[in-house]
Amino acid sequence: MSEDDIATVVREHCVRILKVDPGRVTGDALLREDLEADSLDLAELHVALEDRWGPLPRETLADVRTVGDVIAKARLLLSGSV
Amino acid sequence: MRVPGVRVAVTGLGVRTPAGAHPKEVWNALLAGRSTARPITSFDTEGLGVGFACQIAGLDMEAYLPPKQASRLDRMAQLAVCAATDALADAGALRAAPQRQAVVTGTCFGGRMTDELVMLGGRHPERGDPGPLSVPMAMHNSAAAAISMHHRIQGPSLSVETACASGSHAIGEAGRLVRDGYADVAIAGGAEACITPTVLLGFRRCQVLSQRDDAPERASRPFDRDRDGFVLAEGAAFVVLENLEHAMRRDAHVYAELTGYASTSDAHHLTAPSPQGEGAARCMRAALADAGLAPEEISHVNAHGTGTPLNDVAEAQAINEVFGPARVPVTSVKGVTGHAIAAAGAIEAVAAVLALQEQAIPPTANLEHVDPRCEVDVVGRVRPMPPRPVMSNSFGFGGHNATLIFSPC
Numbered sequence: 001m002s003e004d005d006i007a008t009v010v011r012e013h014c015v016r017i018l019k020v021d022p023g024r025v026t027g028d029a030l031l032r033e034d035l036e037a038d039s040l041d042l043a044e045l046h047v048a049l050e051d052r053w054g055p056l057p058r059e060t061l062a063d064v065r066t067v068g069d070v071i072a073k074a075r076l077l078l079s080g081s082v
Numbered sequence: 083m084r085v086p087g088v089r090v091a092v093t094g095l096g097v098r099t100p101a102g103a104h105p106k107e108v109w110n111a112l113l114a115g116r117s118t119a120r121p122i123t124s125f126d127t128e129g130l131g132v133g134f135a136c137q138i139a140g141l142d143m144e145a146y147l148p149p150k151q152a153s154r155l156d157r158m159a160q161l162a163v164c165a166a167t168d169a170l171a172d173a174g175a176l177r178a179a180p181q182r183q184a185v186v187t188g189t190c191f192g193g194r195m196t197d198e199l200v201m202l203g204g205r206h207p208e209r210g211d212p213g214p215l216s217v218p219m220a221m222h223n224s225a226a227a228a229i230s231m232h233h234r235i236q237g238p239s240l241s242v243e244t245a246c247a248s249g250s251h252a253i254g255e256a257g258r259l260v261r262d263g264y265a266d267v268a269i270a271g272g273a274e275a276c277i278t279p280t281v282l283l284g285f286r287r288c289q290v291l292s293q294r295d296d297a298p299e300r301a302s303r304p305f306d307r308d309r310d311g312f313v314l315a316e317g318a319a320f321v322v323l324e325n326l327e328h329a330m331r332r333d334a335h336v337y338a339e340l341t342g343y344a345s346t347s348d349a350h351h352l353t354a355p356s357p358q359g360e361g362a363a364r365c366m367r368a369a370l371a372d373a374g375l376a377p378e379e380i381s382h383v384n385a386h387g388t389g390t391p392l393n394d395v396a397e398a399q400a401i402n403e404v405f406g407p408a409r410v411p412v413t414s415v416k417g418v419t420g421h422a423i424a425a426a427g428a429i430e431a432v433a434a435v436l437a438l439q440e441q442a443i444p445p446t447a448n449l450e451h452v453d454p455r456c457e458v459d460v461v462g463r464v465r466p467m468p469p470r471p472v473m474s475n476s477f478g479f480g481g482h483n484a485t486l487i488f489s490p491c
Contacts (some may be wrong), residue, residue: 018147018150019153036150038255040154040214040215040218043214044213044214046214047213047214051165076257
């Protein structure tokens with residue numbers, strides 16, 4: 001999967017789970033402050049990523065702040081370097 | 083802790099039922115006596131043995147909650163939020179502090195649609211596919227929680243579970259919170275959204291559902307000789323209960339006063355009523371005593387009247403035991419609304435309050451020949467009534483009985 005494809009998948013999940021306009025889900029959008037994500041939303045996002053790419057460590061999304069952070073995490077995990 | 087002299091007023095009504103989303107709409111449907119039972123189109127009923135129910139068409143949450151919040155609620159809690167919000171809007175601006183407000187909800191199946199979706203779906207039949215929201219959406223207290231959060235109710239928020247009596251018990255227990263001084267306002271009612279393949283099949287195999295598939299609209303026929311069971315329904319109804327003095331101080335419209343409530347148990351059988359409806363009779367007597375009323379002061383009984391052969395006979399016997407043979411008019415609105423399980427008692431409480439206001443007894447739909455074993459005065463056509471108290475009964479699987487009495491105010 002290309003890096004662009006990973007970004008697309010993450011953004012699509014964010015739009016679906018957070019129920020926000022796709023235009024707001026930019027790389028530097030703050031998940032909690034800008035997109036009103038809470039702990040349940042991040043748990044849903046975690047499950048959605050696992051459904052797509054297999055089991056992830058529990059703390060995968062523990063320190064993400066932006067959509068870009070999630071995309072970067074996903075890329076790292078998929079490259080096998082975490 | 084009971085505060086002497088506290089009276090409990092009904093100052094708001096809200097409904098979401100197959101017969102309408104506004105009390106006036108429901109009232110007109112009850113007067114018309116038209117059943118809301120239709121073939122089920124929301125899932126395939128092939129092989130379930132029953133293919134019809136009373137369903138709510140087109141539930142739109144947009145006016146009530148932002149999309150994300152609405153998507154975090156099972157249909158049961160969505161119906162509850164709609165009806166409770168409408169009831170609070172109907173009551174007008176409350177003056178009670180958030181800490182002096184309470185919410186009590188009744189449900190039987192909780193977030194059953196969510197439960198089925200996650201249990202029956204997914205790649206693993208033995209463990210389903212629950213997401214992070216499956217627990218908070220399926221939990222039975224989700225309606226009370228949602229109403230509390232949405233309306234910033236910071237006093238007690240509780241969920242009562244007594245099967246088909248839940249809605250009545252919720253209203254009765256909320257009335258006690260107000261009467262005993264624990265709250266000045268309580269929003270109370272019931273909600274159910276359990277028209278699913280497994281619930282339908284479970285009830286059918288329990289042999290309590292009507293199987294009149296060739297004529298769904300004639301299937302729900304309480305007290306009729308040819309009844310063969312109840313028709314499953316969904317819905318929600320809520321009332322705002324308020325310390326009468328508070329209500330009068332803010333010039334609120336007072337629909338009625340909740341003057342009597344009682345709760346008894348059959349302690350007899352998992353599904354069958356006790357012989358001669360002993361537990362039900364005891365409940366009606368206790369509610370009369372709570373209200374300080376004699377049987378002859380009751381204008382009519384809004385019966386549990388499910389349309390199952392067993393319930394209607396036992397309830398008729400109990401009513402006769404309390405009131406004397408055929409001494410009080412009896413009606414069941416389930417001919418129109420179907421049986422919305424935990425919401426039923428709340429829907430019927432609203433019907434009882436509206437009957438007081440309109441001074442008319444709504445008819446029992448589909449009543450053609452009163453079952454000779456039900457020797458009560460069943461109301462088959464709209465009947466005028468004097469402005470006197472109305473009694474509403476609910477009985478649940480497990481032998482839970484609840485009786486409410488609403489009086490003119």
